[in-house]
Amino acid sequence: MSLPVLSRRGVLAVGLGAALFALAACGGQPETTSPAAGAASPAAAEAGPWTFTDDRGKKIDLPKRPTRVVAQVGAAAALWDFGVRPIAVFGPHRLKDGSKDPQVGPVDITKVESLGNVWDEFNVEKYISLQPELLVSGMYTAEKDTLWYVPEKSAATIEQVAPTLGVRLVGKTLPEVIGRYGEIAAALGADLNAPDVTAAKAKFEAAGKALPTPEAKKLKIMVMAGGPDSLWVADPKDHVDVGHFKELGLDVVVPEKVDETGFWQTLSWENADTYEADVILVDARTQSMKVEEMMKKPTFAKLPAVKAGQVYPWHAEERYSYQGYASVLEELAANLAKAKKL
Structure with missing residues (x-):
């Protein structure tokens, strides 16, 4: 959860609606990232439809398993440990000296795109250009379905680009939240029985x-x-x-x-x-x-x-x-x- 007082740094999303309209009108696709950006999952996307219901009760239906996943840094770090590789992140991930912010955990920030590093910063034009198939973020409120670090002013546009998946981070136990990220990772093709995952779970339980x-x-x-x-x-x-x-x-x-x-x-x-x-x-x-x-x-x-x-x-x-x-x-x-x- 954020501090009660945070510096608010705004970014202008000029012409984003026009950008979306232009992409649709031309019938073309925006420029993709380089192959180095990686895929959302080590497993190839399965043929056939993909369905997932998030913690807002929102059902996501896609023609195939999403592989181009964008995530808030906390979600990205958790998914990374389960074996999922997002293509881009937003939220605190780079310190002033260029090194990794601890919040981004194991994510290799040299292999993912950055959409914003501070509160209220989200490069929507760049997000569109990445051709995302899914956005994942936590939610720190029990009543509202506000996605963490998704700017309110850009939320409607972001929702139009790709489905969003919210993970409730309150009203649960810690093992339940970790388990929920595991469920999401498994749905995205990760193997929850992989040696790294099972060893980490045993270590977590022993430490507790x-x-x-x-x-x-x-x-x-x-x-x-x-x-x-x-x-x-x-x-x-x-x-x-x-x-x-x-x-x-x-x-x-x-x-x-x-x-x-x-x-x-x-x-x-x-x-x-x-x-x-x-x-x-x-x-x-x-x-x-x-x-x-x-x-x-x-x-x-x-x-x-x-x-x-x-x-x-x-x-x-x-x-x-x-x-x-x-x-x-x-x-x-x-x-x-x-x-x-x-």
Whole structure:
């Protein structure tokens, strides 16, 4: 889930309707990507119709299995671990120095096209030119069917180009979300019995069993993100990963007054000590305030967990795959093993 405050950077989609009209009127096809972009699945598309019902209850009917898949980076990373290779991504995938953003996970960003790297950026003209057959993205709302990182101003045009498939990322358990991406990958031709997938699943399950040691279960853990004027305490009910930590037996802070929009309780930095915690997990995404910056806030710096050096990363928006969360659980276990009850 995004931070409550994000910089909004707009991009103009001038002439997109005209572009779509021109393509249809000419009866031609837009220019395709190079073969290096890869296919959506290692398996060849099966002959015959392809049908899938997404988490909006939307039934997708295509004449054949889609191979030209475009995905938001979180979805792309999860599908990649299951063996599906999208042709393009959108959302945070490249840092300012040109290296990969952690959110894109195992995706080889040299072999996929980029449609946008920040919030509200989606190159619709380029999207049209790629001849996509399917777009996959997560959804962070229970009531609305808003696709993550699909700009609202361009959503109608994007829907006209190719079917979209939404994956609900709230109101489920972590294994359920991972399993859903597995179902999508299998429908796209991936082999869920591939050695890499089965080994990762076993590793994920083992890491979950090993995490809640008697010592770790004694620790009070607060999960948070920070901004210039406020901090946000994560609600386990709306963050499936934080909810999973709690389900495994860890003592996670549950905020008492969650914001109307859910996900967080917003606190001023003056009230940083609202909840007692032995351990603090801080949002490690590039758009979140770094711990070094938070340390300049006196009320944060004097928190017992901060003074004890028991502040560790929280990998919000980790890819929903067994590989992704096996690593998260193993890292968390290692960090909690270093912490003590304060």
